[in-house]
Amino acid sequence: MRRAFLTLLALAVFATAVRADGDRIWSALVLAANENPERPVPKSLADVAPTIKKVFGYSSLYLLGEKKRDLVSGGEGWLVPSREFFFRVQCLALEDTFYKLRIELYRGEKLLLTTEVKLAKDAPLYIRGPMWGEGQLIFLFEVR
Amino acid sequence: MKNSDQNEAQWDKTRALLKAHLAVPPLQHPDFINIQVLKSIRHEGKPRAAVALFPLRWLAWSGAGALAAAVVLTLIFLPHHFRPRSEGEFISQVIEARAEMPQLSLSSFHTPDERGVVLWIEGSEFIPASEVVR
Numbered sequence: 001m002r003r004a005f006l007t008l009l010a011l012a013v014f015a016t017a018v019r020a021d022g023d024r025i026w027s028a029l030v031l032a033a034n035e036n037p038e039r040p041v042p043k044s045l046a047d048v049a050p051t052i053k054k055v056f057g058y059s060s061l062y063l064l065g066e067k068k069r070d071l072v073s074g075g076e077g078w079l080v081p082s083r084e085f086f087f088r089v090q091c092l093a094l095e096d097t098f099y100k101l102r103i104e105l106y107r108g109e110k111l112l113l114t115t116e117v118k119l120a121k122d123a124p125l126y127i128r129g130p131m132w133g134e135g136q137l138i139f140l141f142e143v144r
Numbered sequence: 145m146k147n148s149d150q151n152e153a154q155w156d157k158t159r160a161l162l163k164a165h166l167a168v169p170p171l172q173h174p175d176f177i178n179i180q181v182l183k184s185i186r187h188e189g190k191p192r193a194a195v196a197l198f199p200l201r202w203l204a205w206s207g208a209g210a211l212a213a214a215v216v217l218t219l220i221f222l223p224h225h226f227r228p229r230s231e232g233e234f235i236s237q238v239i240e241a242r243a244e245m246p247q248l249s250l251s252s253f254h255t256p257d258e259r260g261v262v263l264w265i266e267g268s269e270f271i272p273a274s275e276v277v278r
Contacts, residue, residue: 051255057260084276097233113250115241115263123236124260130265133273 023097023121025089026144028066029081032058033135048124048140055126056136068144084108085139090143097121099143120141236261
C-alpha cells in the first residue's frame with residue numbers, strides 16, 4: 001500500500017514537471033518577398049506561412065534566424081534570432097495555456113518598441129519590421 | 145458330500161450364535177444424528193462458486209480504491225486541469241505596445257484565424273540590401 005502511494009506520488013510530480021518543461025518560446029526573423037516562382041516554405045515556417053501570405057501579402061519566405069528557449073515565471077532572457085535585431089523578454093506570468101510577456105525589440109543598441117503580450121500556445125505574435133532590400137522583415141514569437 | 149453337510153451345520157450354528165449375542169444397539173438420539181447427516185450431505189453438495197467470488201470482489205474494491213486515489217492526487221497536484229477554460233485563454237493578445245522612437249507608430253490586430261496577433265510598426269527605417277541583418 002505504501003509502495004503504491006509512493007509510485008502514484010512520483011507519477012504526479014513527474015506529470016507536473018513535464019507540463020512545466022513542455023513548452024518553449026520560439027522567436028524567428030523572417031524575410032518575406034514576392035518572387036516568381038515562389039520559393040518553397042522552410043519547414044519551421046510551415047504553420048505560419050499561410051497567415052504571413054494573407055496578412056502581409058508576400059509569397060516567398062526566408063528564415064534568417066531563429067531561437068528557442070525556456071522561460072519561467074519572473075524570468076528574463078535575451079532572444080537573439082539575428083545579430084542586428086534581438087529581443088529582451090521578461091516572463092510576467094506563466095499560465096496553463098499562455099505566457100504573459102514583456103518584449104523589448106532592439107536594433108543594435110537602439111530600443112525600437114516595448115510591448116506586453118499574452119502569448120497563447122500555437123497562436124503566434126507577428127511583428128512587422130522594417131523593409132530590407134526587396135523584402136519585408138517579420139519577427140515571430142510563438143509558444144512551441 | 146459329508147463335508148459340505150458338516151460345513152452347512154457349522155454355519156447355521158454360527159449364525160444362530162451371532163443372532164443371539166450380536167444385537168444392534170438402539171440409537172440414543174436418532175433425530176439428532178439424522179439432522180447432522182443431512183446437514184453434512186447438503187454442505188458437501190454446495191458448489192464452490194462462493195469461494196471464487198471473494199477474490200473478484202476484492203479486485204473490484206481495490207480497483208475502485210486506486211481510481212479514487214488517482215482522482216484525489218490529481219486534484220491535489222494538478223488542480224488547474226479541473227478549472228473550466230475560457231476561449232480567450234487560447235488567443236494571443238497585445239495588451240500594451242509603445243514605440244520608443246518618435247518616428248515609429250504602432251497598431252495591432254488579430255490574424256484571420258482570430259488566434260494570432262499582428263503588431264504593425266509604421267515608420268521604421270528602410271534597410272538597404274547591402275546591410276547584413278541575419
